[in-house]
Amino acid sequence: MYSVTSPSELHVESNLESSRPFLTWQRIIDWAQEHYRCRTFTKDERIPARSGLLYLVQRGAVRLVGSAQVTATNSGTVRATRQLQEEAFLGFVGAGQPFEIVAQSPFTLQSYAHVDQTTVIWLYWHDLDNWPHFRREVLDAFRYQHQRKLLWLSTLGQRRTIDQLLGFLTLLIEEFGEPCESGYCLPWSLTHAQIGSAIGSTRVTVTRLMGKLRQKGLIRTDGDNLICLPADAILKHHQ
Amino acid sequence: MYSVTSPSELHVESNLESSRPFLTWQRIIDWAQEHYRCRTFTKDERIPARSGLLYLVQRGAVRLVGSAQVTATNSGTVRATRQLQEEAFLGFVGAGQPFEIVAQSPFTLQSYAHVDQTTVIWLYWHDLDNWPHFRREVLDAFRYQHQRKLLWLSTLGQRRTIDQLLGFLTLLIEEFGEPCESGYCLPWSLTHAQIGSAIGSTRVTVTRLMGKLRQKGLIRTDGDNLICLPADAILKHHQ
Numbered sequence: 471m472y473s474v475t476s477p478s479e480l481h482v483e484s485n486l487e488s489s490r491p492f493l494t495w496q497r498i499i500d501w502a503q504e505h506y507r508c509r510t511f512t513k514d515e516r517i518p519a520r521s522g523l524l525y526l527v528q529r530g531a532v533r534l535v536g537s538a539q540v541t542a543t544n545s546g547t548v549r550a551t552r553q554l555q556e557e558a559f560l561g562f563v564g565a566g567q568p569f570e571i572v573a574q575s576p577f578t579l580q581s582y583a584h585v586d587q588t589t590v591i592w593l594y595w596h597d598l599d600n601w602p603h604f605r606r607e608v609l610d611a612f613r614y615q616h617q618r619k620l621l622w623l624s625t626l627g628q629r630r631t632i633d634q635l636l637g638f639l640t641l642l643i644e645e646f647g648e649p650c651e652s653g654y655c656l657p658w659s660l661t662h663a664q665i666g667s668a669i670g671s672t673r674v675t676v677t678r679l680m681g682k683l684r685q686k687g688l689i690r691t692d693g694d695n696l697i698c699l700p701a702d703a704i705l706k707h708h709q
Numbered sequence: 710m711y712s713v714t715s716p717s718e719l720h721v722e723s724n725l726e727s728s729r730p731f732l733t734w735q736r737i738i739d740w741a742q743e744h745y746r747c748r749t750f751t752k753d754e755r756i757p758a759r760s761g762l763l764y765l766v767q768r769g770a771v772r773l774v775g776s777a778q779v780t781a782t783n784s785g786t787v788r789a790t791r792q793l794q795e796e797a798f799l800g801f802v803g804a805g806q807p808f809e810i811v812a813q814s815p816f817t818l819q820s821y822a823h824v825d826q827t828t829v830i831w832l833y834w835h836d837l838d839n840w841p842h843f844r845r846e847v848l849d850a851f852r853y854q855h856q857r858k859l860l861w862l863s864t865l866g867q868r869r870t871i872d873q874l875l876g877f878l879t880l881l882i883e884e885f886g887e888p889c890e891s892g893y894c895l896p897w898s899l900t901h902a903q904i905g906s907a908i909g910s911t912r913v914t915v916t917r918l919m920g921k922l923r924q925k926g927l928i929r930t931d932g933d934n935l936i937c938l939p940a941d942a943i944l945k946h947h948q
Contacts, residue, residue, distance in 0.1 A: 536863025542871040542927060558866020560859055572856040576879075577863050609848035616855035617811040619862065620799055624775025624816050626865055627797020627906045632781045634909060640815075667866045670873060670909065688781060 494604050495566070499528060502591040509590060511583035519581045521573035523592050524608065527563050530588025531658055532581050534560040534569065535667075539576035559668040561622070562646055562658065567615075568608045584658055618645060626669060632679045634669045636688060643699045652690050653701035660697065733843050734805070738767060741830040748829060750822035758820050760812035762831050763847065766802050769827025770897055771820050773799040773808065774906075778815035798907040800861070801885055801897065806854075807847045823897055857884060865908060871918045873908045875927060882938045891929050892940040899936065 502508040508528060511517055517532065519525055525532075535557045562584060563569040571579045583590075598605035618641065625637025639656075647654035662680065663673040683689045690698040741747040747767060750756055756771065758764055764771075774796045801823060802808040810818045822829075837844035857880065864876025878895075886893035901919065902912040922928045929937040 534859070536859060536866065538860075538864040538867050538872070538876045542869075542875050542922060542925060556867055558863050560862050560866075570856070572859060574856075574860055577860045577876075579859060579863070606845075606848070609845070609852060612852040612855050613848060616851050616858060617809070617813075619855060619858040620773070620775060620811060620818060621777075621813055621816045623799050623858065623861065623865075623907075624797050624818070625777040626862075626909050627775065627799075628777055628795055629909060629911065630781075633777070636781050637777045637816075668862075670865050670868060672868065683781060686781060 494601060498526070498591065498601065498604065502528075502593075507592055511588045511590065513583060513586045513588075515583045517581040517583060517588075517590055519569075519571040519590075519592070521571050522595075523570065524595055524598070525569050525571075525581070526591040526593070526608075527565050527567050527569070528589040528591050529565055530586070531565070531584040532563040532569060532588060532590065533584040534563065534579060534581055536560050536577060536579045539578070557667060558670075559660070559664045561615075561619075562642070564646060568611050570612075631669065631671050631675060632682060635665070635671075635676065635679050636683060638665070638669055639683075639689060639697060640699060643697065647699065650692065650698055652692070653699050655692060655696050655698040657696070659695055733840060737765070737830065737840065737843065741767075741832075746831055750827045750829065752822060752825045752827075754822045756820040756822060756827075756829055758808075758810040758829075758831070760810050761834075762809065763834055763837070764808050764810075764820070765830040765832070765847075766804050766806050766808070767828040767830050768804055769825070770804070770823040771802040771808060771827060771829065772823040773802065773818060773820055775799050775816060775818045778817070796906060797909075798899070798903045800854075800858075801881070803885060807850050809851075870908065870910050870914060871921060874904070874910075874915065874918050875922060877904070877908055878922075878928060878936060879938065882936065886938065889931065889937055891931070892938050894931060894935050894937040896935070898934055 499508075511530075517525070537557050557580075560579070563581075569581065571581060573579075595605075598608065622638065622641055625641065626634055628634050628637060642660075643654050643656050646656060646658075648657050649655075661673075662676040665671075665680075666673050666676040669676075680689065680691075684691070687700065690700050692698055738747075750769075756764070776796050796819075799818070802820075808820060810820060812818075834844075837847065861877065861880055864880065865873055867873050867876060881899075882893050882895050885895060885897075887896050888894075900912075901915040904910075904919075905912050905915045908915075919928065919930075923930065926939065929939050931937055
């Protein structure tokens with residue numbers, strides 16, 4: 471049932487850098503530097519992104535998180551406490567990819583540098599008037615990100631948490647994975663709490679289910695605690 | 710914490726029809742009819758959409774569903790049975806809005822007419838070469854849909870199912886709701902099984918939690934079993 475498309479092939483479709491004429495991208499980087507429109511962040515530093523602007527990841531990786539202040543609990547105090555805890559991991563934005571932050575109360579989106587030395591460029595949408603072809607690329611990138619989120623929602627619609635977890639990891643590694651000894655590996659670490667927040671589960675449950683998936687040989691973790699999909703697990707799905 | 714933006718104001722941002730020059734839209738409808746590129750479906754009829762094409766909802770509403778064939782269960786038989794059951798509701802596409810179907814094994818997306826007399830136009834992307842301004846609108850619409858999905862994922866990241874449920878209903882009604890006596894009402898019915906599939910829960914749990922939300926006055930259901938957000942519940946969130 472599993473696609474034969476390797477993560478690296480998929481990557482080509484999503485990776486703006488590979489399809490983008492190198493000159494445009496270089497020109498935008500130069501322009502951003504000239505106009506003080508880029509900044510470098512350290513790991514887990516919050517990127518002060520505002521709604522209505524467009525951001526491009528020049529280097530590194532950005533982590534999007536969202537929090538929902540809708541709750542069926544009426545008590546204000548309880549709500550305030552829970553808000554602080556419930557930041558959901560919404561995905562990565564890799565180098566060459568755009569992102570934006572939506573401000574839609576009662577929901578808040580935020581962006582963090584996921585790795586050290588993450589450089590982000592920011593633009594107004596009308597800045598792209600100079601590069602109409604590039605604007606189309608940015609919009610196509612959002613279209614692609616939208617498609618990935620529909621797949622993500624499909625896996626969250628599964629009833630069993632272990633299936634949600636495996637589907638979630640598969641999607642992430644398909645999109646961002648890099649070839650490694652045992653298959654494909656997510657190049658960045660992700661805590662069990664972050665994974666839990668993405669699938670609406672807890673750190674404890676994720677730790678337990680990751681153990682199960684490892685036992686079944688469906689995932690592996692390498693020395694640096696990075697998550698891998700073993701090549702033979704991918705083959706298993708084909709049968 | 711709740712936004713003062715009313716659902717109808719939000720709607721303006723998302724509703725292509727209102728911002729689109731009427732003539733372009735009419736020209737596309739005429740073109741589609743001339744070229745046999747539109748078809749009308751009955752309620753719950755499957756729309757045979759293919760990956761790589763672009764679809765526009767001319768009238769009615771489309772329901773997107775997804776299924777994930779990733780499962781941690783090794784047995785082939787069990788997996789096959791479960792596949793049939795697990796179609797996750799991924800959202801509505803209203804009149805004037807575009808959609809597309811991604812084929813990305815092991816995930817499958819499908820589209821259904823959600824109401825009777827739903828008319829859908831289909832195009833190749835290069836057909837839009839004739840209407841470059843319209844292509845930009847379509848891409849902007851996908852960008853908007855992507856933003857909504859990020860909010861949707863934010864609410865699914867909440868731990869308690871009742872919060873996920875309320876967040877999910879709030880997002881749907883914010884986007885598609887119509888003013889009614891008691892607040893804002895989702896104009897289409899949605900079964901508890903469909904809601905359950907969207908938030909990774911079961912019909913039984915949704916029925917129980919909908920009862921709780923009604924008791925707390927956070928939602929209402931009108932005569933036709935349509936779900937409403939009462940105006941005073943919205944006010945409550947502001948406090």
